[in-house]
Structure formats: C-alpha cells, structure tokens
Amino acid sequence: APYLAEAFGNPSSVHAWGREASSALEEAREGVAALLGAEPDEVYFVRGGTESDNLAILGRADQARRQGRDPIVATSAVEHRAVLDAAAEVADGGGARSTLPVRPDGTLDAEALDEVLDREPAVVSVMWVNNEVGIRLPVPELARRCREAGVPLHTDAVQAVGRVPVRVDETPVDLLTLTGHKIYGPKGTGVLFVREGTELRARLFGGGQERGLRPGTQDVAGAVGVAEALRLAVGERESEAARLAGLRDDVEAGLRGGIPDLRIHGESAPRAPHISNVGVPDADLDGLMVGLDLAGIACSSGSACSSGAHRTSHVLRALYGTEAEGVSPLRFSLGRDTTAAHVERAVAATVRVVERVRQTEAAAR
Incomplete structure (x- = not known):
C-alpha cells in the first residue's frame, strides 16, 4: 500500500509529499464520480456508511433549522439503524420524524408518501437495497416523485453499489451513501454524494477539508482503495x-x-x-x-x-x-x-x- 508506507504525505500540505497525496486523493474522487455519474465536486470522502448516513440526515435537518424551519425527516420503516437513529436524534432535538411503511414486495404506500411530501420534509431517506433481506426499494421512482415535490431524497446505497445499476445521472437522488468494505475495499472509508445545489450543514468543524463538509486529514489510502474497489465492482x-x-x-x-x-x-x-x-x-x-x-x-x-x-x-x-x-x-x-x-x-x-x-x-x- 504505497499511500501508507511510501507516499504518506498529508494531502493538505504544500510540499512534494503533500502534493503527491493530494493528487492521489483527487484522482480517487474523480474515479468515484465517473463511476457514479457525478461531478468530482459532488463526492465527499467520509469515515464509512454510518457517518455518511448521519451527515446526510443531520446535515439536512440543521440546514432546515438554519432557515427557520422545524425539520421533518421521513424514512422508510426498513432503514439501517444509522438512518433511523439519526432521524430519532432530529426528533429528540425538537424536529419530527415520519415513517413510510414498506410492503413485503418492497413497494411503498403512495398515499403515505404523498402525505409526507405535502409536509415539505428536510429530507426523505429510502435505502436502495435493504441490508437484511436484500429487497430492492423503488428508489428511481421515489427520486422522481421527490424531485417533482422539491424535496431532497437521500438513499443508502451501501448494499446496492456493484450489485444493481446505480448512477446519479440516471436517477435524480440528491444524497447517496456508499462504503468501501461492502465492495471489498478498505474498512472505515465511505462516500457521501451531494448533488450540486443541495444545501447541507457540516456536523464537524476544524481544518476545512472536503470543502468544509467533513473536516479532518483525509485517509488517502482509504480513498484510493474505495475508488479501485468501486471500479472493479461496477466492471464486474x-x-x-x-x-x-x-x-x-x-x-x-x-x-x-x-x-x-x-x-x-x-x-x-x-x-x-x-x-x-x-x-x-x-x-x-x-x-x-x-x-x-x-x-x-x-x-x-x-x-x-x-x-x-x-x-x-x-x-x-x-x-x-x-x-x-x-x-x-x-x-x-x-x-x-x-x-x-x-x-x-x-x-x-x-x-x-x-x-x-x-x-x-x-x-x-
């Protein structure tokens, strides 16, 4: 692993080792973006799927509060605990949460969705593939419905990437989570896709890395590993x-x-x-x-x-x-x-x- 043993510079440093690390980081970002159908500036490296989910949910809720609104977070009933517990945190902080029932065939109740969208939630979060039973939820259809309603949609695609077609230039989700270790990449490195124009508040503060959304020295080896794992997973x-x-x-x-x-x-x-x-x-x-x-x-x-x-x-x-x-x-x-x-x-x-x-x-x- 050259980015652990040899090219070990801090990507924020201006010296040669830092520039080498920065170049590798941005090349990884460009690779992930191309495979997802995104722009490089829409790809943020984080510390795994749980952090990515939390940042999407809590970041949207904080953005709603900043705009003077009490945040509402809507999720499907079968989400990963990282999403459900983040939604519960929003509710505990004075916001509200709404749960969309899921039928055994993987479909959602259309009337329940319409009621949720009418409330103008800060974000709707519906996973692409369920991590326990493997059912595929109708994210492409939901993305179109949410886009028409002007409501941002987040999808946890941790179990979908590399198994089903996932491209954000074809499915208009606003936020998307993936992680490396589910596609044979390194543990502890994930990605949050944030579509341009989707406003999101940072949850951590410090050095301003990842365009201020996820500060802290980036794991260059992890990012390079995720990009390569994604390339192989999508290709196969x-x-x-x-x-x-x-x-x-x-x-x-x-x-x-x-x-x-x-x-x-x-x-x-x-x-x-x-x-x-x-x-x-x-x-x-x-x-x-x-x-x-x-x-x-x-x-x-x-x-x-x-x-x-x-x-x-x-x-x-x-x-x-x-x-x-x-x-x-x-x-x-x-x-x-x-x-x-x-x-x-x-x-x-x-x-x-x-x-x-x-x-x-x-x-x-």
Whole structure:
C-alpha cells in the first residue's frame, strides 16, 4: 500500500509529499464520480456508511433549522439503524420524524408518501437495497416523485453499489451513501454524494477539508482503495450479479428441500443477488447460530451492525408484522469467492443443525 508506507504525505500540505497525496486523493474522487455519474465536486470522502448516513440526515435537518424551519425527516420503516437513529436524534432535538411503511414486495404506500411530501420534509431517506433481506426499494421512482415535490431524497446505497445499476445521472437522488468494505475495499472509508445545489450543514468543524463538509486529514489510502474497489465492482457487476443470483436460488431451493416449512423473506420482491434471508419456525435462534458457527458456517441473524441481541429485527417486523414473531431468521451473504461447493456445504450443514436443534427442543419439552 504505497499511500501508507511510501507516499504518506498529508494531502493538505504544500510540499512534494503533500502534493503527491493530494493528487492521489483527487484522482480517487474523480474515479468515484465517473463511476457514479457525478461531478468530482459532488463526492465527499467520509469515515464509512454510518457517518455518511448521519451527515446526510443531520446535515439536512440543521440546514432546515438554519432557515427557520422545524425539520421533518421521513424514512422508510426498513432503514439501517444509522438512518433511523439519526432521524430519532432530529426528533429528540425538537424536529419530527415520519415513517413510510414498506410492503413485503418492497413497494411503498403512495398515499403515505404523498402525505409526507405535502409536509415539505428536510429530507426523505429510502435505502436502495435493504441490508437484511436484500429487497430492492423503488428508489428511481421515489427520486422522481421527490424531485417533482422539491424535496431532497437521500438513499443508502451501501448494499446496492456493484450489485444493481446505480448512477446519479440516471436517477435524480440528491444524497447517496456508499462504503468501501461492502465492495471489498478498505474498512472505515465511505462516500457521501451531494448533488450540486443541495444545501447541507457540516456536523464537524476544524481544518476545512472536503470543502468544509467533513473536516479532518483525509485517509488517502482509504480513498484510493474505495475508488479501485468501486471500479472493479461496477466492471464486474452484470456477470457477478447473474452468478450470485443463481447461487442464492440454489441456497434457497436446497434449504426449502430440507426444511419444508422454511420461509424466504423478501421472496415476493425484486431483490439484489447477494443476500438470502430465511426464517426457520420452531427452532431456537441461539441454538441455530451456535450450531452453524461450530459447523464452520458464517451466518448472521440480521445486520452485522445490530447482531448480538437476538430480538425480532425491525426490518422483519416492518415487512411481516406479527408473522415475524416466533421465526428464527438466518441471513446468508454470497460474494466474490462463494462457489457452488460452498453453497452445497452450507445447505447441508444448515439442514442438519435445524434438525438437531428441533430434536433437542422436543426432547426438553
């Protein structure tokens, strides 16, 4: 990594090492912009997806306050906690939040959206692909509706970039979040796209880097890594999406064959190809997670950012209501290194673990 070991200058410095780092940073910015269909001045490097989401939501709310308005933040019910908790912070600070219901097929209620837009919120935030179940939300349509209403739209595209077509010159979103580690780039570096003319207040203050929106010495190595990861992800998207969709379908067909009462979450919705979230009735979630881990299967019960406390996911509650209760969710992710052999092994192990957990529970009754 030359920008860690050799070209280690501060990009704000005027000496040769600094100019070298600055040149690399701006080249990375231009690369990200070109791949998103944006202008370089619309691309801001931040410290990951969570910070990008927070800056979009809180920055728009602060801008509304500066203009003398009480901010309203509208989000879908299935957003990442980084968006939902930022919206809650706005409400706690005297603003308001509004939640848009999402149907199991990934669509939003048109009347609810119209009611929200009539209130002229500071921002509407709807993710492009849900991180837990992989459903695709209708961001292109929403972007057009919000543009007609004059309301800025933010989309968390962390799980969409490199899996579905994402270009801001084709879909008129005003703010867009992505992060490096979801596309095999470095952890801890993300991007916020801010369309020209979209007013946003900074949340941090200091050196004025990133045109004052995100001060602090930039991570040049991280920015270069994100730009290269994005280049590879976009270039391989079509072929890799087709391959992963086939493997995902094999996972679900295999699990359904061995677990007849299995539920496939998001099955009726358009989905990204790399996530499969299934529900297992009548099986203890802790037992399933421990059994899968011991079998060498990396599986989660929801978002990696929220796993650990095994409560019913807010995403599943939003999509399925009380039907989500009493069903243990298992989330499988597929990626660049996933093969058919991995799928076969994971399916067989999962079926065995479910059988074992159910037998243990039955014996304990």
